[in-house]
């Protein structure tokens with residue numbers, strides 16, 4: 001009897017200890033909350049076929065700014081507030097520096113490496129640096145000024161040829177952005193341009209991450225039922241042939257130029273720059289011809305759809321808000337008064353036009369969840385454990401519309417940027433259309449330059465209205481998320497020509 005009390009007390013202590021220990025491990029390894037999931041498919045049924053960023057934003061309102069979703073075998077963490085974005089893109093930037101590996105990038109980039117989809121490693125660091133200090137610098141982007149001016153004037157000509165009847169601006173913006181990116185990357189009106197653009201569009205359209213091979217990576221047998229692999233291999237085979245020719249022709253041109261003047265060819269396109277760096281071979285990791293293909297695919301895929309979609313949204317928003325349109329037009333018409341030919345240098349002081357583009361990217365970021373990252377080191381965020389291999393979606397769309405920071409967040413108000421000094425660099429986590437941290441977009445200068453002059457010229461030369469007497473506020477603003485967040489329907493507007501005499 002004497003021994004019984006200490007034994008019972010000891011057993012009690014052990015039980016309490018085991019309970020507390022198991023509780024503390026569970027808390028330390030707790031995943032963020034999320035909606036109830038179905039067996040096997042998890043939450044796929046909630047997202048498939050939906051406008052994903054809107055569904056995810058609604059779910060986050062119910063489950064919190066850090067949320068866990070299970071997409072079949074894939075664990076996804078979604079963060080939807082600026083303070084959590086700060087934690088994952090700054091505090092834990094290194095832990096989330098990997099990109100999610102999708103079937104699309106694995107197949108298209110097999111045998112080569114790019115920047116956007118590469119894992120975070122020394123090679124990636126070298127190539128990202130090359131993007132920043134060689135390919136996409138302010139100087140390099142400025143060197144493509146005549147290409148942009150040329151394409152912007154062609155756009156104006158196309159509109160002039162279709163005055164007073166509905167014009168498909170979506171189509172015109174897509175071909176403008178494609179031509180600018182292709183001419184800068186692979187050279188003046190390359191014969192491969194149209195086919196390459198078409199191939200890259202087809203690739204991008206296959207890359208939603210909802211293929212069975214992306215959702216069930218360990219069920220290899222299932223992958224045979226998806227036609228995606230065969231389709232992507234076919235696309236890659238053709239892309240490889242085109243790039244083989246592009247690189248061969250560039251090498252021949254460079255050799256000829258060297259023979260005749262002892263130096264390389266004059267104005268370098270991006271393939272020329274990469275070939276020059278390949279020849280210099282001063283890098284830790286030599287740049288192969290396949291890697292040049294990978295980098296150029298990045299530039300074309302990232303630089304075309306994004307700019308075209310943003311121009312489309314900018315014109316849609318302007319037409320829906322005549323007072324904003326009028327203010328933007330007054331600014332350009334005042335600035336360009338008396339100028340026979342408008343060039344990029346004339347854009348410097350167009351502050352309101354720049355606010356219009358910023359506000360468009362706030363409401364319609366082309367990558368509403370950024371590009372999915374992958375967790376490479378287990379870490380704790382807001383008391384939750386994020387396991388290695390989880391995918392990370394940063395809900396830039398919701399963050400850019402957070403009512404705490406952006407009053408009347410859904411309203412298109414470019415003047416809000418007059419008061420808030422926010423740039424594109426991702427230092428302010430309340431505004432991240434280009435992402436933030438070490439995987440942020442290196443193409444900001446290129447992207448913005450692609451949009452400014454065409455938009456300014458369209459506002460200068462024309463007045464705009466929806467077709468067939470449609471009320472501006474009834475313009476269809478439905479979205480679809482493909483390679484980027486686009487209008488669901490093409491933007492058709494009617495242009496009315498304005499001569500400089502009309503402005504006075």
Ligand code: HEM
Nearest residue numbers: 116299302303306367371434435436439440441443446447
């Ligand atoms: C309106 C124009 C554009 C927008 C809104 C945009 C947006 C983005 C976003 C959100 C990311 C992911 C950032 C992150 O994960 O934090 C990204 C990455 C990237 N963008 Fe852009 N982009 C644009 C134009 C361009 C252009 C013109 C180029 C090149 C010519 C480009 C090249 C890239 C590359 C290479 C990456 C991958 C960076 C990495 O993984 O380290 N982008 N972009």
